[in-house]
Amino acid sequence: MSIRLQKESTVITRVVAFDMRYSLPPGAGSDAVHTDPEYSLAVTHLRTGNGMSATGFALTLGPGNRLVCDAIEILAKPLLGREIEELMAEFGEVSRQISNDSAMRWLGPHKGVVHLALASITNACFDLWAKTRGVPLWKLLLDLQPEELVALLDLSYLEDALSVGDAIDLIRSQWSSRAERLPILEKGYPGYDTSVGWMAYEDEKVRELTRRAMDKGFSAFKLKVGSSDRNRDLRRAQMLRECAGDSATIMFDANQQWDLPTAMQMCRSLARLCPLWFEEPTHPDDLAAHIELASVIAPVKIAAGEHIPNRVLFKNFLRAGAMHFVQADATRLAGISEFLTVSLLARKSELPVVPHVGDMGQVHQHLVLFNRIGLGHEVQFLEYIPHLRSHFVYPADVEGGVYKTPQEPGVSSDLLNLPASHV
Amino acid sequence: MSIRLQKESTVITRVVAFDMRYSLPPGAGSDAVHTDPEYSLAVTHLRTGNGMSATGFALTLGPGNRLVCDAIEILAKPLLGREIEELMAEFGEVSRQISNDSAMRWLGPHKGVVHLALASITNACFDLWAKTRGVPLWKLLLDLQPEELVALLDLSYLEDALSVGDAIDLIRSQWSSRAERLPILEKGYPGYDTSVGWMAYEDEKVRELTRRAMDKGFSAFKLKVGSSDRNRDLRRAQMLRECAGDSATIMFDANQQWDLPTAMQMCRSLARLCPLWFEEPTHPDDLAAHIELASVIAPVKIAAGEHIPNRVLFKNFLRAGAMHFVQADATRLAGISEFLTVSLLARKSELPVVPHVGDMGQVHQHLVLFNRIGLGHEVQFLEYIPHLRSHFVYPADVEGGVYKTPQEPGVSSDLLNLPASHV
CATH class of the missing domain: 3.30.390.10 (Enolase-like, N-terminal domain)
Structure with missing residues (x-):
């Protein structure tokens, strides 16, 4: 009763x-x-x-x-x-x-x-x-049996790529090795800093923010490119490499601005700075352009997903080798559920999931821990954007460039100052 | 002055x-x-x-x-x-x-x-x-110089498929032969009837409506399939073929309902009834599924486009041979402008445009005339759905199964009974 x-x-x-x-x-x-x-x-x-x-x-x-x-x-x-x-x-x-x-x-x-x-x-x-x-979301997900987890997912239109049985088998195959991956909970999940390189920032501001981020423990940084002035892109990219040093990881993000010929040219020019990836090099619907670009700019890689809306398009991109870093976003896809579906698809394709953080990392800090421990994804890093920190009840705790494992029950989305009369 | x-x-x-x-x-x-x-x-x-x-x-x-x-x-x-x-x-x-x-x-x-x-x-x-x-839209478009027409289009992200120069050249290449194609204005553009075969209609109603449409001069009919009861699909499809006769053109429309394995199976089963096409056999974002299906069900063809939202995705489908009938819709794409862009892409791929009529054919009756005369597309037929006829100021005039060429100035979209205080 x-x-x-x-x-x-x-x-x-x-x-x-x-x-x-x-x-x-x-x-x-x-x-x-x-x-x-x-x-x-x-x-x-x-x-x-x-x-x-x-x-x-x-x-x-x-x-x-x-x-x-x-x-x-x-x-x-x-x-x-x-x-x-x-x-x-x-x-x-x-x-x-x-x-x-x-x-x-x-x-x-x-x-x-x-x-x-x-x-x-x-x-x-x-x-x-x-x-x-x-419990916090990461623990909730880890506590589920494979069948319970897969019951959270809508796998329709994936029958040719990830059946219910495939998904259960994949989760089960990672079960016995979970213990080896648990130390990530103590160490925390590494972050990378996107907020040093916004497009409108002057050069000196980018340098200053990069130095400050390095002092805080970050060693990976993203720069916005796709300026109408290509020389500005090249100058800022060079500057970031020099400022961050040869051992740092840097990424360039064009936010879909380039057409394919421009992307080809700019990626070739910027490749000498050894970025880890080019992000959203062209239109997010243009599968063929991503495939062609991937073949031309290798060994530099493509990151995409911020504007790929669903599992069906991800299936197509993954199958075609049109992306190397899977930037699924639980605030673009149909939430945590479809994020997990795409994470399973990516695991099957042996590609890393490095979320785009439309949630400012609040929810994704849980999801990358589950992906690591529960699905056996390699540890990558999680994007960090601090601008909304002050509005969350429990803002992500990032110290030494690392996301500390959240312990509060829930998905860390609670906001301060919701309209009081309704809450 | x-x-x-x-x-x-x-x-x-x-x-x-x-x-x-x-x-x-x-x-x-x-x-x-x-x-x-x-x-x-x-x-x-x-x-x-x-x-x-x-x-x-x-x-x-x-x-x-x-x-x-x-x-x-x-x-x-x-x-x-x-x-x-x-x-x-x-x-x-x-x-x-x-x-x-x-x-x-x-x-x-x-x-x-x-x-x-x-x-x-x-x-x-x-x-x-x-x-x-x-002037009516079809005449407006035919009166434009190639450069003026192309200035109506946003060709961004098509640089690798249809440059401004390509588009102008294509229109110009059809200029001298326009006169040969003008008789369509007198004959009218053939229609096909979608309204005989809605999913919820009982068998007898489908038969009755088909007979009536044949009496009116139609010789092409579409049937909705994708029922949860596959035998119902097969029975209705057989019935339509028998009712319409061997010389009639019939098409089957699954409205995205099937996953790929089901689509494979159902298309194989229904192919013996010799449909002209299978329409929207699976998820509209699933390029790979369309490619695979196209190769398996040949010589039966695939029609798609009702839910393909933009020129970039159409470019990918056309290039990959993932569709055979291009069902662009000026009320799904960015209007008449992007419809013309997709029509140019399709012409370049030598594929017919058979619009899906989210506009009930009001606007598309103009656009297929322009596609025929101005771009040299072959005459196909235009979908006919009569249910909103009584709400238009100038409803499409379909007689003998043929769209009569509209003569009123505009795009034939004016509606009766818009809220009076605002109009």
């Missing part, structure tokens, strides 16, 4: 969307195509009968955030009245149904505003689930 | 979005994934200083229509104060700028709600332009 009562109390009784906007310091967040971003979170906020609350969100860059919030209000209705454990026991099917809503699917399918809304909804469900169990 | 005055009077002075919903007869519009659609138009309505008005729209299927309207209100702002001839003289650049709006681009890019909004905006601009010149 007490169990039954407890279950009834974790029924979702309210779903509200919040349109949260955060202004950034001058120049922060700028890149070749997003020149003056206002980081905005389309928040799904859940309440339960026993007064628990949970938060999920997707990132957008300003006025469109309202559209995602409106889509959340429409798509989240099936959550009302659902008990969280029962919901999550079949979340793959829930995700499939929401993403194939007969009326809303036309707006995607599985991409754009409706898919961003599903990301936010999904992440809120995982937050509530982890809080209900009193 | 009078010319100047005239120009000032065709300045866009107001842009309003209307969320128009239309209920359908029971079962109409239903398919494997859209079970109970409410045809909804996200309308862009323009007014000029001299009191002209123009209409463009994108189709959606119900509650999400409001989201597209909200996106229109945000994205259409750059049109205010623009004179229509000056705007259209550089519309390719205008389209590029709107689709790359620094804040809104994140919600796509170039897909989903924001791209549907751009479709609606673009189509309204073309309507205003054609009305200003007092």
Whole structure:
């Protein structure tokens, strides 16, 4: 009886969307195509009968955030009245149904505003689930049996690449070696700093921020390229290499700005600086361009995924060898659930997942730990962007260039200062 | 002075979005994934200083229509104060700028709600332009010089497939033979009937509607497949072939419902009925699945495009031989402009464009005439869906199974009963 009562109390009784906007310091967040971003979170906020609350969100860059919030209000209705454990026991099917809503699917399918809304909804469900169990997300995921984990996933349209059986087998194959990988929880997960090299920053500011980041323990840095002035790109790239030193890891990010001929030319010019990767070198839908570029710029590699919206397109990119670093993002894909699906696909292709952090690393700090321990992915590093730190209840704890393992129950998405009358 | 005055009077002075919903007869519009659609138009309505008005729209299927309207209100702002001839003289650049709006681009890019909004905006601009010149769209396009036509297009990210020079050359190469293709204006453009075979229709209704359509002069029919009961698909398909006769053209449309293994199996089973094509056999993002399917089901062909959102993905599908009939839709792509771009790409690949008619054929009846006469595309047929006829000021005139050439100025999008206080 007490169990039954407890279950009834974790029924979702309210779903509200919040349109949260955060202004950034001058120049922060700028890149070749997003020149003056206002980081905005389309928040799904859940309440339960026993007064628990949970938060999920997707990132957008300003006025469109309202559209995602409106889509959340429409798509989240099936959550009302659902008990969280029962919901999550079949979340793959829930995700499939929401993403194939007969009326809303036309707006995607599985991409754009409706898919961003599903990301936010999904992440809120995982937050509530982890809080209900009193554990951080990484532990929640590690505690699941393979069958339970795969029941969280919508593997439709992957029948030719990752069946339910394949997914269970893959997780099971990594089970006995988990213990060897547990020390990462103590050491923490390495970070790399994106915030030194925003497009609008003057050279001196990039140098100063890079030096400061090195002092803090970072040894990997990303620079925005794709400027209309190609010489500026070349100068800044050279400067970053000199400032960071030959032993540092540097990456260049064009944010989709280049057409293929320009990408070919610029990647060739910048390759002598030995970057680890070129990120989003051209249009994210252009599979053929990525394949061609990959063959031309080898051994330099391609990172992509920030704007690849779903598992079907990732399947195509992975299969074609069109990317080398899989920048899945749980705030672009259909949340934590589809992030895990793409992580399984990537593991099968033996490619590393290095998330793009539309969540500022809050959720992904959990997910890379699960990917490492649970799926046997190699340790890479996790992007670090500090600009929204002050707005989280539990901002990621990054020390010595390393993400410390989060211990609070949930997915670390809770925000300060949500509109009080509704929360 | 009078010319100047005239120009000032065709300045866009107001842009309003209307969320128009239309209920359908029971079962109409239903398919494997859209079970109970409410045809909804996200309308862009323009007014000029001299009191002209123009209409463009994108189709959606119900509650999400409001989201597209909200996106229109945000994205259409750059049109205010623009004179229509000056705007259209550089519309390719205008389209590029709107689709790359620094804040809104994140919600796509170039897909989903924001791209549907751009479709609606673009189509309204073309309507205003054609009305200003007092000609129907097909004539407006045929009257343009190759350079003027290409200035309407955003060819970015196509540098490796269709440069500005390529596009101009292609149009010019068809110039001297235009006269041979003009008779289509008198004969009219053949139609095919989609409305006989909606998923929810009982067998007897499909038979009855097919017979009636044959009596009206149609000889090509489409049937919805992808039912959860595969035997129902097989039975209905057999029935349509028997009812329409061996000389009729029939097509099967799965509306993305099948995974690849199912598509393989069903296409093999249905191939004996000699359909012209299988339409949307699986997920519209799954390039690899389309390629594999195309190789397996030959000589039966694949039609796709209804949910392919932009020129970049079309470029990939065309180049890979992943489709045989190019179902571009000017209410899914970025309007008439990107439809023309995809038509040029398809012409270069020597593949026919057979539009999906999210506009119920109103705009596409003009575009297939331009494709035939201006670009030298072969005559195919144009989809016919009659359910919204009574809501248009000038509904497409289909007689004897043939679209009669529209003569009214504009793009044939004007709607009856827009909210009076705003129009």
